[in-house]
Amino acid sequence: MARVKVNKVEDLNLIPLMNLFVTMIPLLLLTAAFYHIGMVSVSVPTQSTGESSVETGKASVTVNVKADPKGLTITASSGTISPDELKALDAFIPKKGNMHDAKALTAALERIKRKYEQSDTMMLVPHKTTSYNQMIKLMDAARTMKASVGGKMRKLPLFPVVVVTSLVE
Amino acid sequence: MFDESMGRRNREQQELPILNLNSMMDMLSIILVFLLCNSSAEEQDFVLAKNLSLPGSTSKLGFTKAVQVKITRSELLVEDTFVAKISGHRLVGAEVDGSKIVPLFNMLKRYKALAKSQKNKNTVVLQADKGFSFEVLNSVLRTCAMAGYPQFRFAIQKE
Numbered sequence: 141m142a143r144v145k146v147n148k149v150e151d152l153n154l155i156p157l158m159n160l161f162v163t164m165i166p167l168l169l170l171t172a173a174f175y176h177i178g179m180v181s182v183s184v185p186t187q188s189t190g191e192s193s194v195e196t197g198k199a200s201v202t203v204n205v206k207a208d209p210k211g212l213t214i215t216a217s218s219g220t221i222s223p224d225e226l227k228a229l230d231a232f233i234p235k236k237g238n239m240h241d242a243k244a245l246t247a248a249l250e251r252i253k254r255k256y257e258q259s260d261t262m263m264l265v266p267h268k269t270t271s272y273n274q275m276i277k278l279m280d281a282a283r284t285m286k287a288s289v290g291g292k293m294r295k296l297p298l299f300p301v302v303v304v305t306s307l308v309e
Numbered sequence: 310m311f312d313e314s315m316g317r318r319n320r321e322q323q324e325l326p327i328l329n330l331n332s333m334m335d336m337l338s339i340i341l342v343f344l345l346c347n348s349s350a351e352e353q354d355f356v357l358a359k360n361l362s363l364p365g366s367t368s369k370l371g372f373t374k375a376v377q378v379k380i381t382r383s384e385l386l387v388e389d390t391f392v393a394k395i396s397g398h399r400l401v402g403a404e405v406d407g408s409k410i411v412p413l414f415n416m417l418k419r420y421k422a423l424a425k426s427q428k429n430k431n432t433v434v435l436q437a438d439k440g441f442s443f444e445v446l447n448s449v450l451r452t453c454a455m456a457g458y459p460q461f462r463f464a465i466q467k468e
Contacts, residue, residue: 151327154330154334157334158330158333158334158337161334161337161338161341162337164341165337165340165341165344168341168344168345168348169344171348172344172347172348174347175466176466176467177355177357177363177372177464177465177466177467178366178368178369178370178371178372178464178465178466178467179368179370179371179372179373179434179462179463179464179465180366180368180370180462180463180465181370181460181461181462182460182461182462182463183459183460183461184450184451184453184454184459184461185459186454186459266443266447267443268442268443268444268447269442269443269444270442270443271439271440271441271442271443272364272437272438272439272440272441272442272443272446273364273439273440275443275446276364276365276366276439276463276465277364277366279366279368280366280367280368283367283368284367304447304450
């Protein structure tokens with residue numbers, strides 16, 4: 141008499157995998173970061189006796205943004221551009237309520253960047269009453285701009301190098 | 310002799326119900342993937358000081374390992390060492406020489422002398438409460454620069 145083979149489906153043993161999960165989840169929960177910390181790179185000017193690092197061959201400007209209780213005053217400085225041309229870049233952005241107008245700052249810096257593409261440095265001169273939070277918002281506004289590259293909107297660097305002015309000797 | 314009802318009872322006792330773990334496995338897998346995506350080895354080194362709230366920023370720059378200066382609402386610290394007391398967002402009782410905060414300067418000079426790594430040797434990671442005015446911040450920045458740390462990484466909360 142021929143034997144009939146019965147194909148019995150074995151259940152997968154999930155217990156070891158469960159053990160692994162139950163160990164890993166508390167471990168990850170303990171080390172999980174529910175807030176994400178980032179950094180903003182800033183420097184302060186220092187006195188140096190070396191040669192200037194400013195490139196004299198390319199037309200570039202350093203943008204000075206002075207934040208005071210009335211608003212933002214934008215000026216530009218450069219070793220290669222005439223004072224008349226620099227004067228044309230000056231702008232004043234009045235405060236919007238209690239806060240500085242970050243969008244208008246981005247737009248003003250964008251105009252300068254489009255004219256002098258090599259520029260990347262912003263000197264931020266906050267007023268003594270300017271809050272740290274407000275300073276960070278101004279740096280954010282100066283970091284990137286949206287521009288169309290090959291038909292697509294991309295974020296391009298605007299003035300990512302920030303120097304908070306206070307000369308240290 | 311076993312009667313029929315006794316045999317049925319025995320069979321019922323032997324057939325243990327099988328626990329269906331599939332739903333549990335699905336749930337644990339989702340939690341595990343979520344936690345793995347959220348965990349970052351870099352941020353393990355960063356200890357956020359108590360009694361401060363960082364400003365939010367769109368910066369994408371990651372964490373840098375360097376000397377940490379913390380300006381909380383109650384004290385000024387270098388790493389976790391007390392430097393000066395702060396009250397009402399102002400330094401209280403610290404010796405100040407011009408714009409130099411003397412105890413902070415001395416502490417940073419000590420750290421500079423002890424620094425083993427050349428990487429980020431001129432950099433300070435600054436954790437400061439978002440409510441501080443530039444007046445306080447400026448004296449800290451100036452003091453750090455005078456002590457040989459002119460580069461800064463301002464700690465922010467990513468938005």
